[in-house]
Amino acid sequence: MSVEPAVRTPGDPQEGGRPDPPGTRSVWAPLRPLVRRLHFYAGVLIAPFLLVAATTGLLYAASYQVEKIVYAEELRVPVGGSELPVSRQVTAAREAHPEGEVAAVRPSPEDGATTRVLLSGVPGVDPDHTLAVFVDPYTGEVTGALEQYGSTGALPLRTWIDELHRDLQLGQPGRLYSELAASWLWVTA
CATH class of the missing domain: 3.10.450 (Nuclear Transport Factor 2; Chain: A,)
Structure with missing residues (x-):
């Protein structure tokens, strides 16, 4: 004789004999598509910014040493x-x-x-x-x-990297994009 485990489906009586009450679905279930779509668009907006910010931040961290090499004749x-x-x-x-x-x-x-x-x-x-x-x-x-x-005392190389990091060398539109992407970063997190 084999004993198979009982599989419950929604609406089946519980062990006490009562069916599941209607509306016991998660509160988040209807919001899940909206949150996923918002997360997707925020990621599309922010991902390029994060890539550039991380790369230029790394370049900026090394720029002091590179500046000493590039401008050795002056320094x-x-x-x-x-x-x-x-x-x-x-x-x-x-x-x-x-x-x-x-x-x-x-x-x-x-x-x-x-x-x-x-x-x-x-x-x-x-x-x-x-x-x-x-x-x-x-x-x-x-x-x-x-x-x-x-x-x-940032010389031209470090100034260029700093501006790339700050506004993507695009002036005011680049600064606004950077600010917008940074402000949406918490949504994606």
């Missing part, structure tokens, strides 16, 4: 005997680039590094940026000039 000089006074270094920078006003001076932070003389109001340079003139602190020779952004 590094052979170590000399003694450094010139900062006033002479600023004079050398002003002779090479008389345009604009001196906004700040960042003296050589370590042996073999150049001094940055920051000029603001330089024609052809973004008004939010400064022109960084790099001066050899031992000889007073100008080793180069690059556009610089922000208080961290």
Whole structure:
């Protein structure tokens, strides 16, 4: 004699002899298609943003080291005997680039590094940026000039990566897309 397990179907009497009450379906059952569709569209909107944000964030994290390599001619000089006074270094920078006003001076932070003389109001340079003139602190020779952004001294490469991370190099529409995608991130999560 074999004993087969009993299989219940909705509406069959329970062990106590009563059938399931009507309307015992989950409250979420009617909402499930809506939530899935919302999740799908939010994912389509956000997935490209997450991919770009993660990639550019990784690039930005490495940009400090890459900047030292790319701009080595401007940032590094052979170590000399003694450094010139900062006033002479600023004079050398002003002779090479008389345009604009001196906004700040960042003296050589370590042996073999150049001094940055920051000029603001330089024609052809973004008004939010400064022109960084790099001066050899031992000889007073100008080793180069690059556009610089922000208080961290971001040079063109890091500035480009930062703008790609912030607004996908698309300006205001890219910033709005990034903000929209970031605000929908909690929905997909």
